[in-house]
Amino acid sequence: MxxxxxxxxxxxxxxxxxxxxxxxxxxxxxxxxxxxxxxxxxxxxxxxxxxxxxxxxxxxxxxxHKLPKTYWAQVEGIPDFVALQHLRDGVRLSDFTTRPCAVRALDPPDLWERTPPVRFRKHIPTSWIELTISEGKNRQVRRMTAAVGFPTLRLVRVAIGxxxxxxxxxxxxxxxxxxxxxxxxxxxxxxxxxxxx
Structure with a gap:
């Protein structure tokens, strides 16, 4: 198969x-x-x-097995160095602390249009980050970015291993x-x- x-x-x-x-x-x-x-x-x-x-x-x-998964996340706002480092170091969530991971700011990627499109707030900018994690807890990336003050608007998994x-x-x-x-x-x-x- x-x-x-x-x-x-x-x-x-x-x-x-x-x-x-x-x-x-x-x-x-x-x-x-x-x-x-x-x-x-x-x-x-x-x-x-x-x-x-x-x-x-x-x-x-x-x-x-720690097979890494890489995500591109469009977030509300523009994370600064402190927020990105917090994500890298591990984020304390209500039920667990995430493992250290790789995070970097990302230029807006060339992606297909989403249907329906993402809803934006008029006066709040958005930006993209790339996260590579070895976990896969329920809604983990969304919870991580929200915990550091930058809610995820769109999430695309771009790599497995x-x-x-x-x-x-x-x-x-x-x-x-x-x-x-x-x-x-x-x-x-x-x-x-x-x-x-």
Whole structure:
């Protein structure tokens, strides 16, 4: 059974079964027998892997394996050095403290238009940051940026391990077959290993 990489669109819930409000993964993928390896919130976008390999699912989703996930977050306001360093050092949330992570300011990336578009507040600027974390707690990135005073408006997962969405060139809702070895930095493959769907 292949391992698939999907560019999950905004508003799609990470399950194949029907949902009262949101479309499921079956609107993007018709391949039987594969399941999400890890999750993306309904209001988050980007790289999602699907497989029937339980060992691979654990490798991707279990934070004990420390497979990094990289996100681009559009936040309300412009974080200063102190806020970025706070994110890097670990943020105390109500139920846990996040692990240290890599964070940097990011020029506005060239992304697809989101449907529906992000709602902006007229007099508050926005900016982008890149975060690479090895955890995956519920709504973690959103909670982190809010805790340091810069709520997330749009969140896109752009990499899992060494596999980058930008190299796969998938439009929202498109998927392709990948080699799981592409997740490992030693391979550094281009990612164009299968037909897009």
């Amino acid at each position: 292949p391992t698939l990489a999907l560019n999950k669109p905004f508003g799609v819930v990470c399950q194949f079964s029907s949902h009262d409000v949101h479309p499921g993964l079956s609107t993007c993928i018709a391949t039987p027998g594969v399941y999400p390896a890890g999750r993306l919130d309904t209001d988050s976008e980007g790289l999602l892997l699907l497989t029937d390999d339980g060992t691979l699912q654990a490798r991707i989703a279990d934070p004990r 060494a596999l980058r969405l930008t190299e796969l060139a998938l439009a929202p809702g498109e998927h392709c077959v990948i080699d799981p070895a592409q997740l490992l930095p030693t391979r550094g493959a281009s990612g164009r290993s299968g037909r897009r769907h």
